[in-house]
Amino acid sequence: IDATGEVTKWPFWNRDPMGLWSRGRLVMIGDACHPMRPHMAQGACMAIEDAAVLARCLSETGMADYATAFGMYERTRKERATKVQSISNANTWLKQPEDPAWVYAYDADAVELG
Incomplete structure (x- = not known):
């Protein structure tokens, strides 16, 4: 730290999930x-799960x-992505005993499409 020429800080901002993930020929991921x-x-x-x-x-x-x-993609992904985003924003991941398989064992190739 002593050798650092400049140290900057910036805040983390929470943003709610977007209400709309696509419009026309544009679709958002990640x-x-x-x-x-x-x-x-x-x-x-x-983002990788979204793309898959x-x-x-x-x-x-x-x-x-x-x-x-695009509608099928959003219906399939919105609940999971929102859950992960909410827990990440709250910084509560693994602070209580829980099975992390719900995050790590997700299979984007096997999930039922909405």
């Missing part, structure tokens, strides 16, 4: 629609029906 604080180290994980589920939805509906795929 922190764009459900930003994570670093407390659970799940930001990139959620979105790819499955597009595969199921076909690229031409992207609006249906």
Whole structure:
């Protein structure tokens, strides 16, 4: 720390999940629609899960029906992403005995599409 030329601090801000994850041909994934604080180290994980589920939805509906795929993606992901985001924001992850499998054992390839 003594050798550091400049130390800066910035606050963490909580942001609620976005109410809408897509509009027209635009769809958001990861922190764009459900930003994570670093407390659970799940930001990139959620983005990867989002991308895997979105790819499955597009595969199921076909690229031409992207609006249906986007809705299916949001219905499939919103509850889980919101739960992880809320727990990350509160910084309560593993502060009480709990089974972490609900985070680590999620299978984006097997989850039922909404």
